[in-house]
Amino acid sequence: MVKTHIKYTAAFLFLSAAGVFLTSCSKKKTLNIYTWTYYAPTDVVEAFEKEYDCDVVITEYDSNETMFLKLLYGGAGSFDIVFPSQDYVEILMNKNMLQPVNQELFTNKDKINPKILEKATYDPEMKYAVPYYFGASGISVNKTKVKGTYERTWNIFADPQFKGRASMMNDYREVIGDALKYKGFSVCTKNKSELKDACTHIQKYWKPNIVKFDAEGFGKDFANGNLWLCQGYAEVIYGEVPEEEWDEKIDFFIPESGGPSYLDSMCILKDSSQRDLATQFINYIHEPENYAKFLDFFRFPCFVNPEAEQYMETTPMYPASVLENCELKYYIGDNKKDYSDQWEKIIN
Template sequence: MKLSSKIALAALGFTAVLGLSSCNQKKTLKLFTWTYYTPTSVVEAFEKEFDCKVVITEYDSNETMFNKLVNGGAKSFDIVVPSQDYVSIMMKRGMFQPIVQTKFTNRDKINPKVLEKVTYDPEMVYAVPYYFGAAGIGVNKKKMPAGDYERNWNIFADERFKGHASMMDDYREVIGDALKYKGYAVSSKNEQEVTEAVDLIKNKWLPNIVKFDAEGFGKDFAAGNLWLCHGYAEVMYGEVPEDEWESTIDFFIPEQGGASYLDSMCILKDSKEAELATEFINFIHKPENYAQFLDFFCFPCFVNLEAEKFMKTKPLYPASAMDNCELKDDLGENLDMYYRKWEALRLQVN
């Protein structure tokens, strides 16, 4: 089944979970998370085991989540699932309460490689990793024979893809990957390094890029309009019939790594169900439960290594491909520098 179809079907399941809020149960856990991000089967099993109900409210961006919480919504939820830069921002603002460690018995299931990257909370005092992921590169093998190109970020300088290449409309991703290719940190605060990365994009990559696109590139890739895409594997594979995956898609993350993200489960300061919230986080990381999440998206097993033996699907790419990826850290006052340089780039394409 196409991943896009699975997500559409999941919407029905998640609606059903939301509907459980009318039941009269002893406790209610309120989860504020990304759309279609928590397996319905796991939620229902948790409700049964802990004699409670779980109410899920969804968001589509960190900005949407953050704005809702700081504008009066923080008292409405128990658990939130921000990405790494927002975890750091929210920790500094005192928006979380500590994880109840005596309830977090599955903490040993978290991959040490992930915690090495989590410089803002390596001991999981406030944030427990949920999913570590990275964008990569997809080549349409029907348009370009596999192996006849560089397998690194400089593939976007290949003139054979001119007019048929796209990169994500995300300045942290694009500039971060250019920085990584140049040998710098993806969250560099050195303006000279950032300038070098932007110059590489402008002079070498941009002439071949037809658009910056973070949403529709999967459909264009499947239709054969795009031969080279920067984006998430699940988006590309989700638009191509499964029986054509092998003949059509060459997806890879460059060996040097690139920009990555880490969504983590955090308990809000005003949560009235902190112990139940920790039980939920712990329940998610029971390997057989976490495997259901990975199976749904065909994600690689990187955060919870023991879940791999319970998986029933083959990941779209190996987890080891992300070993050298770096998290996009909070840039603070340097964010504006990135944004200004990015806007100048975008004007030359869109």
């Protein structure tokens, strides 16, 4: 997901006859955005530049860890807006690396779904973090390969008909979170007994059928028929299977119990001198017509900004309603080691 939009507006004029060297530089403001790859719709960004007579420069990252380390070690002063996921919003807030959104300029505040703010317990009033996209991984079944019925819960990975044809992501918060949800526990539990119970279930019932833990190549393997059952993000599967085969081949669902989920938000960095322009960008994104263009590009469901749904021109990969029971993967602090220790036992 790579999209970089950079403009250089300085021009130089050399007047040799007068012996004068002049440099003509644009008086436009520049907004520097640090975000996930391909995450900002090009046409929306360009329209914002025109309306607010500014330049937008976008730099991309591929993980929250990459983003955070860059900001922590000298890069924070280079950017105005960043798009962290929920656990990193908490970290950035705790480290006093953000400044408040200008609420007077955030006139589209009422467009944000109250249900997502109930989940964003770290900042339900959007003082520092304005929700951008709420999503979750789910289950994909290759209908052309599976002839019988199957369980529509996370325990589908215990079904022997998928032995040697199943994969789960190489992500302990996702896989362990699925088992915790299946067991009726929180995906952020700090209870060691609950954590052990979920991980024992993975090892005993799921792992025997799983051919690999993979967060990148499962889409291709699903598309070519090597995998019949995958846990992962819908956009990876739909991105590899030709659109004319979607209905025939893909059964994507998120179990009724819900599962681990993420919420990427737009935040203004503390060192930014463009607070008002940054807030105006955030507000512009949440004009329903603009937000719909973002959703259309990925075929994402419309959960964060419900009014945008009426402007969408594509059908989402799955309905927004299935996200309601999903639980955000909050920052687990010192309990991270408990999860990683259990994960090592699972994958080794």
